[in-house]
Amino acid sequence: MSDEIFRKPFTQQEPLPEAAIARAVEVMRHGRLHRYNTLPGEHGEVADLEVEFADFTGARFALAVASGGYALACALRAIELKHGEKVLTNAFTLAPVPGAIASVGGVPVLVEVTEDLVIDLDDLEAKADQARVLMLSHMRGHICDMDRLMAIAGRHGLTVIEDCAHTMGAAWKGTPSGRHGLIGCYSTQTYKHMNSGEGGLIVSDDPMVMARAILLSGSYMLYPRHRAAPANGYFEHLKYDTPNVSGRMDNLRAAILRPQLADLPAQIARWNALYRRMEAGLADLERLQLVARPEGESFVGSSFQFRLPGFSAAMVVDFITRCLARGVELKWFGAREPMGFTSRHESWRYVPEADLPRAGAVLDTLVDMRLPLSFDPEDISLISRIIRAELLKTPVI
Ligand SMILES: *Cc1c(COP(=O)(O)O)cnc(C)c1O
Numbered sequence: 321m322s323d324e325i326f327r328k329p330f331t332q333q334e335p336l337p338e339a340a341i342a343r344a345v346e347v348m349r350h351g352r353l354h355r356y357n358t359l360p361g362e363h364g365e366v367a368d369l370e371v372e373f374a375d376f377t378g379a380r381f382a383l384a385v386a387s388g389g390y391a392l393a394c395a396l397r398a399i400e401l402k403h404g405e406k407v408l409t410n411a412f413t414l415a416p417v418p419g420a421i422a423s424v425g426g427v428p429v430l431v432e433v434t435e436d437l438v439i440d441l442d443d444l445e446a447k448a449d450q451a452r453v454l455m456l457s458h459m460r461g462h463i464c465d466m467d468r469l470m471a472i473a474g475r476h477g478l479t480v481i482e483d484c485a486h487t488m489g490a491a492w493k494g495t496p497s498g499r500h501g502l503i504g505c506y507s508t509q510t511y512k513h514m515n516s517g518e519g520g521l522i523v524s525d526d527p528m529v530m531a532r533a534i535l536l537s538g539s540y541m542l543y544p545r546h547r548a549a550p551a552n553g554y555f556e557h558l559k560y561d562t563p564n565v566s567g568r569m570d571n572l573r574a575a576i577l578r579p580q581l582a583d584l585p586a587q588i589a590r591w592n593a594l595y596r597r598m599e600a601g602l603a604d605l606e607r608l609q610l611v612a613r614p615e616g617e618s619f620v621g622s623s624f625q626f627r628l629p630g631f632s633a634a635m636v637v638d639f640i641t642r643c644l645a646r647g648v649e650l651k652w653f654g655a656r657e658p659m660g661f662t663s664r665h666e667s668w669r670y671v672p673e674a675d676l677p678r679a680g681a682v683l684d685t686l687v688d689m690r691l692p693l694s695f696d697p698e699d700i701s702l703i704s705r706i707i708r709a710e711l712l713k714t715p716v717i
Contacts, residue, residue, distance in 0.1 A: 323709070326647035326702050332694045333515055339579035341533035347575045355568055356542045363547060370521075370548040372581055375505065376495045379523035381530040383403035384547040385537050386568035388485045388507025392420035392455065394567060395481045395503040397460075398533040399453065401426050406451040408478070411665045411679040412653075413457035417483055418668050421455060428671045432678045436612050437625060437686075440678065441472060448476035457483040458490070458497055460625055460688065463617045466492040466500045473501075475547050488513040489588045489601065491618040498523055503533075508573070509660075511690070513620060514580040515588070516573035527554045535559060538566035578717075579710075586691060589621050594691045594700050595621025601625060601704025607712055621691060628685045635693035635714060636685065640711045648703050654684040662688070 347365060352358060355366035365660075368382050374382035385391050401407065403425035409417055411430035418428040429450055429619035432440035437460060442455070454473060456464075473480050475561030484490075488506045496503020503526075506512075508519035524530045527550035534543050535558055543555050580587075598621075602608055609627040613619060628636055633654055640650045651662050658667040664683050665676065692701070 323646055324702060326350060326699070326706060328647075328695060330649040330690045330692065331511075332692060333510060334693045336515065336576055337583060340576040343575040343579065344572055344630050347571050351475070353570045353572050354543060355571055355574075355653070356540075364545075365571040366569050367545060367547045367583070369574040369578050370546065372578060372681055373521050374548040374565050376584070377523050379499060379504070380525045380548075381523065381527070383522045383530065383533050383537060383546075384574060385520040385522060386567040386569060387518045387519040388483075388505060388509060388512070389420050390567040391425045391507070391527070392417065392481070392483060392595045394533050394565070395522060395534050396420065396424045396426060396453070396455070397536050397565065398529045399479055399481070399505070400532075405453070405613060406477055407453045407455050408444065408451045410457040410459055411676050412683065413459045413483070414485070415658075415663050415668065416485075417455060417457050418665075418671050419627055422670050426453075428667055428668075430630075430671065430674045430676060430679070432513050433483060433677055433682050434678070435609075435627065435681070436614075436682040437462045437530070438496065439469070441457060441465065441468055441709075443678075445472050445476075446468070448472060448478055449455060452476045452477060452479060453481065454501075455483060456501065457485075458487040460623050461486040461490060461619050461621070462485060463490060463492050463497060463619065464613075465614070466495070467614070467616075470500055485509075485512055486622065487620065489584050490620050491567070491625060494614040494618075500524055503529060506714035507576055512582065513622060514577050516569075516577050517577045519569055519577065527551070528558075531555050531558050532562055535562035536567075537563050538564050538568045540564065549557040557562065561627060590693055591621045591691060592619070594693075594695060594697065595619075595624060597697055597700045598691065598704055600623050602700060602707060605708060605711060607631075607714070607716075608707075619635060623688060625686060625688050627682070628687060631685055631714075633684065637688070638713050639710055640687070642713065643707060646706045646710070648706045649689065650689040650707075653686040653688060
């Protein structure tokens, strides 16, 4: 019997919904793309998206911006991070997170990761007194014990900013991801849960923080046009002292996001069905360790991770190469040289070097794959059969 081959790309998203295309065409026909370019009585797509996203997360305030990375940096500026100040963050995250910290002159202090791919709360507790800010990255959609994390933050006076690039629509014990800390940041970049090419969102209940974020984002003196914003009085004092760091979202992107936000709960159900199918397909493999999903976590299974404990680097590379030859594109977080979208903390040389033995060990055997909604359940079954077969071919040393 010849080997089965998978033939779909792992990076192909679904087309945008027709409602998004229609709304985008409408915006292009009238030409008012800048968020503040509105007719009398018209809110504009961005302002309406902000109201809808605040509603979706249960936040008092929301702001749409140019990217997820911009959202993170804007959040740090909005809490007035000082040049040279330390910011605790996950050692296992994507480059835009330490990048956002560095972009505002902050110094990332990396915190260890557990085998379940979440921040190591013991290490966080040990390092908590070094900083007043934690930029918590829910990397690959894994949410740590948020009750314990917020208790640690409370004890040590840490301000928590959540990076929810992979947890838009997820929750911990019913509270949406992004709503535990002071500020939640999201990305609407193509590979996240809603697709506007580039884009970001910020939510908070804190009126001072949000007034600052809105001024920072480049609102000039047009903040009264925002609809998910604090009362005008909050801007009065801040407006003279808050620099404009333009990073607005435009009406075209907001127009294609609004219908996607309405569809998000249904999309999440589809993602999770694929995820659970993959999990079932890879269960009971002695040498493959799945990532535990705690009961309190409602996740969005837009990507899938597993570990291969006991595999050497050469064995992992050989396994991934054989899978790729059969069309299954796996990513490895063990590679020392950053490639494509993967990277690890050693390759962020602007970050002070830290001793992170656990992160090293976990990432060395960590394999990752996307689960785009362009895959159907049969695709998942085929992918898992290929992974199983190639794993069983790996010699035991
Ligand atoms: C994508 C991503 C970001 C940043 O999003 P952009 O919109 O690409 O700037 C931040 N954190 C994580 C974990 C991400 O994957």
